Amino acid sequence: AKKVIIDCDPGIDDALALMLALASPELDILGITIVCGNVPAAKGAENALKVLDWMGRTDIPVYLGEDKPLVRDYTDAMDTHGLDGLGESGFPSVTAARPKPGAVSFLTETLKTTEQVSIIALGPLTNIARVISRAPDCLHGLDEFVSMGGSYKSHGNCSPVAEYNYWCDPHAAKVVYDAFAGLPQLKGKRIHMVGLDVTRNIVLTPSLLWYMQSINPSMGSRIAAITRFYMEFHWKQEGIIGCVINDPLAVAYFIDRRLCSGFSCYTAIETEGICIGQSVADPMDFWKNPHNSLILTQTDPFGFMKFFFQRVINTKEN
Numbered sequence: 001a002k003k004v005i006i007d008c009d010p011g012i013d014d015a016l017a018l019m020l021a022l023a024s025p026e027l028d029i030l031g032i033t034i035v036c037g038n039v040p041a042a043k044g045a046e047n048a049l050k051v052l053d054w055m056g057r058t059d060i061p062v063y064l065g066e067d068k069p070l071v072r073d074y075t076d077a078m079d080t081h082g083l084d085g086l087g088e089s090g091f092p093s094v095t096a097a098r099p100k101p102g103a104v105s106f107l108t109e110t111l112k113t114t115e116q117v118s119i120i121a122l123g124p125l126t127n128i129a130r131v132i133s134r135a136p137d138c139l140h141g142l143d144e145f146v147s148m149g150g151s152y153k154s155h156g157n158c159s160p161v162a163e164y165n166y167w168c169d170p171h172a173a174k175v176v177y178d179a180f181a182g183l184p185q186l187k188g189k190r191i192h193m194v195g196l197d198v199t200r201n202i203v204l205t206p207s208l209l210w211y212m213q214s215i216n217p218s219m220g221s222r223i224a225a226i227t228r229f230y231m232e233f234h235w236k237q238e239g240i241i242g243c244v245i246n247d248p249l250a251v252a253y254f255i256d257r258r259l260c261s262g263f264s265c266y267t268a269i270e271t272e273g274i275c276i277g278q279s280v281a282d283p284m285d286f287w288k289n290p291h292n293s294l295i296l297t298q299t300d301p302f303g304f305m306k307f308f309f310q311r312v313i314n315t316k317e318n
C-alpha cells in the first residue's frame with residue numbers, strides 16, 4: 001500500500017474523501033492532519049474523528065494543525081458546510097479518541113523518517129507551507145503531492161477567479177507552488193492540481209444518494225444526513241440539483257490515475273488584489289519557469305462514481 005498523510009479541513013466533501021480513503025486498501029494512511037478552512041481546526045479534527053469512528057479506524061492518529069492562514073484573516077466556509085462543518089447533521093462526537101497536537105511536526109518528522117510518503121491535501125495549504133518553511137530538507141522524503149484547489153479555466157467559487165482552498169490562504173499556496181518550482185529536493189516533482197475544472201463535474205445528485213441508501217442503508221443515510229445542507233446550499237446559491245463533491249476526486253485520482261488527466265506547466269499563485277488566490281497556469285510557457293504542476297482538466301465522472309460506490313457503498317465488483 002502507498003503511505004499517505006491526508007491533510008484536510010472536514011468539511012462535508014473532506015468527510016466523503018476520508019470515507020473513500022479509509023475504504024481503499026491501496027492506501028496506508030499514516031495520519032490525518034487538520035488545517036483551518038471550512039471550519040476551525042478543532043472542529044475539523046472532531047469531524048475527522050467522527051468519520052474514523054464510523055469506519056472503525058480510530059487507530060489512525062488525527063493531528064491538529066494551523067488555526068489561521070499565514071497572512072490573511074481567516075474566513076471559514078460554514079455557510080456551505082454548516083456550523084458544525086458536517087451539514088448540521090448532529091452526529092455525536094467521539095469521546096474514545098482525541099486529536100493530538102502538532103500537525104506540522106508530525107508531517108515534518110514523518111517525511112524525515114519514512115521513505116516514500118505522499119500527501120493528499122484537501123484544504124488550504126497552511127500546514128504544508130509551514131513544513132516547507134520550517135524544515136525544507138524533510139521534503140526529500142516526499143513521494144507525491146496532490147492538492148485539491150485552484151482552477152485553470154473554470155471560474156472560482158470565492159471570486160470570479162479564485163477557488164476556496166487557495167483563496168483562504170493564498171500565501172501558503174504560493175509557498176508550496178514556489179517550492180515545487182525552485183527547491184532542489186523537489187526537482188522534477190509536480191503538484192497534482194485537482195482543481196475546480198475537474199471537481200465541478202463530480203455532482204452527487206439526489207438520485208445517486210437515493211441509490212446509495214437503497215444499497216447500503218446505514219452508510220447511505222449517513223451520507224444523506226451530511227450532504228442535505230450542502231445540497232440545499234447548491235440549489236439556493238447556484239441552481240444546481242445535487243452537490244459538487246470536490247475532495248473525494250483527489251483521493252480517487254491518487255489511487256487511479258485514469259480518473260483525471262491534464263498537462264504539466266508552471267503555475268503561480270496570486271496573493272494580492274482582485275485576483276487574490278488565483279492559480280495562474282502558464283501552459284504556453286511565457287515565463288520559462290520550471291514546471292511545478294500537473295493541471296488536471298479532464299475527468300470521468302461516471303468512473304469516479306462507480307469507484308466511490310464500489311468502495312464506500314461496497315457493491316460487488318464487476
Ligand code: BDR
Pocket residue numbers: 011012013014038077080122123148157163164165246247
Ligand atoms: C474546496 O473548498 C472546500 O470548501 C471544500 O472542502 C474543498 O476542499 C472546494 O473549493
Ligand code: CA
Pocket residue numbers: 008009010011013014037038122123247
Ligand atoms: Ca476541503
